[in-house]
Structures are given as C-alpha cells and as structure tokens.
Amino acid sequence: MRKARCSRWWENANSRHALRVLRHAIAERPVYYFNVEAIEPAADRIKASSGKITNGPMEVPGGQWIVQGTDPQGATFALVGKRN
Numbered sequence: 769m770r771k772a773r774c775s776r777w778w779e780n781a782n783s784r785h786a787l788r789v790l791r792h793a794i795a796e797r798p799v800y801y802f803n804v805e806a807i808e809p810a811a812d813r814i815k816a817s818s819g820k821i822t823n824g825p826m827e828v829p830g831g832q833w834i835v836q837g838t839d840p841q842g843a844t845f846a847l848v849g850k851r852n
Contacts, residue, residue: 797844799836804849807833811847825851 804810807825814821814837822844824835836846 799844799846801834801846801848804847806852807835807847807849808852810849811835811837814847827851 811821811825814835818840819837821835821837823837825833826835827833828848831850832848833851834846834848836844838844
C-alpha cells in the first residue's frame, strides 16, 4: 500500500526551510551606513568593542570600501570609507 502524500504543505522539509527563510527575510531591518575616515581602523574598532564583522571589507563602486557588522546587542550597521 502506498503512503499518502503529505496534505499539509508545512510538514514537508523543503517547505519548513522556506518558512525559515521567509521568517528571516521578514525580520530583517534597514541597515544604516555611517561614513568613516578609513575603513580598516574602523573595522578594528568594531572588533575591539565586542561587535562582529559580518561582511567585508569589500570595495564598492566609486572607490569606497564597506564593512557590515553587528553591535553587541545585535543591531546591524555598515561603515563606508576609504582604504588606507
């Protein structure tokens, strides 16, 4: 006897993953960008202040560099500046 297919879509493993992704996307907040003189010393200050760098440093159009991070409370932010 064949097993009946799951009639409730949220019980499917792929659907559960899609729901987690959707919940994460909904929970995202705006990212505020702050200008700094130099990106590398600013990235060092993030680490020294118990923050985490989540992305970067990376070059963006216009010769600027960005670093994205989170502060100890989990707020997301980004820094924009020139590379030394």
